[in-house]
Amino acid sequence: MRLRVLGTAAGGGVPQWNCACPGCAGARANPGWRRRHASLAVEGHIVNATPDIADQIEACEWLRPGPDPRQTPVAGVILTDAELDHTLGLPRLREAGELEIIATPVVRGALTRWLRLDDVLSPYTGLRWRDLPQDDAVPLAGGVRVQAVPVSGKRPRYAAGDGPASGWVVALRLTDPATGGTCLYAPSLGIWSAEWEKAAAEADCVIVDGTFWDDEEPRRTGISSRTATEMGHLPVEATAGRLARLPGRCLYTHLNNTNPLVDPDAPQHKRLAELGVETAADGMVIEL
Numbered sequence: 001m002r003l004r005v006l007g008t009a010a011g012g013g014v015p016q017w018n019c020a021c022p023g024c025a026g027a028r029a030n031p032g033w034r035r036r037h038a039s040l041a042v043e044g045h046i047v048n049a050t051p052d053i054a055d056q057i058e059a060c061e062w063l064r065p066g067p068d069p070r071q072t073p074v075a076g077v078i079l080t081d082a083e084l085d086h087t088l089g090l091p092r093l094r095e096a097g098e099l100e101i102i103a104t105p106v107v108r109g110a111l112t113r114w115l116r117l118d119d120v121l122s123p124y125t126g127l128r129w130r131d132l133p134q135d136d137a138v139p140l141a142g143g144v145r146v147q148a149v150p151v152s153g154k155r156p157r158y159a160a161g162d163g164p165a166s167g168w169v170v171a172l173r174l175t176d177p178a179t180g181g182t183c184l185y186a187p188s189l190g191i192w193s194a195e196w197e198k199a200a201a202e203a204d205c206v207i208v209d210g211t212f213w214d215d216e217e218p219r220r221t222g223i224s225s226r227t228a229t230e231m232g233h234l235p236v237e238a239t240a241g242r243l244a245r246l247p248g249r250c251l252y253t254h255l256n257n258t259n260p261l262v263d264p265d266a267p268q269h270k271r272l273a274e275l276g277v278e279t280a281a282d283g284m285v286i287e288l
C-alpha cells in the first residue's frame with residue numbers, strides 16, 4: 001500500500017488567510033513552514049476533500065490526469081467526518097464524470113441535509129455514495145481495505161444537535177491484504193478509547209491528531225473559549241507518551257497554526273524525537 005501525505009494542517013492551514021499569529025507569520029516568511037490541510041492519498045483514493053484538494057492532486061504525481069485528456073487516476077474520496085475543512089473540496093471536484101464518496105451514514109446524512117451536497121452537485125457530476133462500515137472492511141479499487149474505527153461523537157457546528165451519536169468522527173483502518181500492512185489514520189481523536197487503543201496497537205503505522213500541543217492552547221492563543229479536548233482533539237501532551245508505547249511508527253498530522261510544532265526549530269520536536277514519535281510532513285510517502 002502506497003500512502004502520500006497530501007497535507008498536515010488543521011482547519012485554516014498554515015498560514016491561515018486571516019491570521020498573523022507567530023506560526024502563520026513564520027510560514028509567510030519561510031515557505032518551508034507552510035502546510036496544506038490534512039489529507040492522505042491511499043493509492044487512488046483521497047482521504048478528506050480539503051479546500052486545497054486541487055493543489056494536492058497536482059502535487060502528487062500518481063494522482064495527475066492522463067494519458068487521455070479527461071482520464072484521472074483519482075478513484076474517489078473517503079471522509080473521516082463531515083467537518084467543512086474535510087468536505088469543502090468536494091465541490092472543487094465537480095468536473096469529475098462521477099465521484100465516489102465513502103462515508104459513514106451520519107456523515108452522508110449531514111452533507112446531504114445541511115450542505116445539500118447532492119442537490120448542489122448533481123447537475124454537475126454523479127455522486128456515488130458508499131457506506132463506510134464499522135463492523136467490516138470495504139475494498140477499494142486497488143485492493144486496499146478500509147474500515148471505520150469510531151473516535152468521537154462530535155458534530156460539525158452546522159449540524160449541532162443532529163442525528164445519532166455514533167459515526168460522526170472516525171479513524172480509518174487501511175489494510176493491504178497483499179502485504180499485510182496496516183495504517184490507522186485519525187486526523188481527529190477526541191478520546192483514547194479501548195477500541196482505539198486496540199486498533200492502534202495492531203497498526204504498522206499510526207497517523208494521528210496533532211492539532212494542539214497542550215489542552216489550554218486554544219484558550220491561551222485566543223482562538224476558542226474551549227480547551228483542545230473540548231474541541232474534540234486530544235492534545236499532543238496527552239497522547240505522545242501513549243503513542244511511544246505502541247509497536248508501530250507514529251506520526252502527528254492536522255497541526256493547527258497555533259501549535260509550536262509548526263516551527264521546525266521548536267524545542268517540542270526534540271521532546272517528540274526522544275519518544276520516537278514523528279511529525280508528518282507534506283509530501284511524505286509511506287509504503288506498507
Ligand SMILES: [Zn+2]
Pocket residue numbers: 016019020021022023024025257258
Ligand atoms: Zn495563525
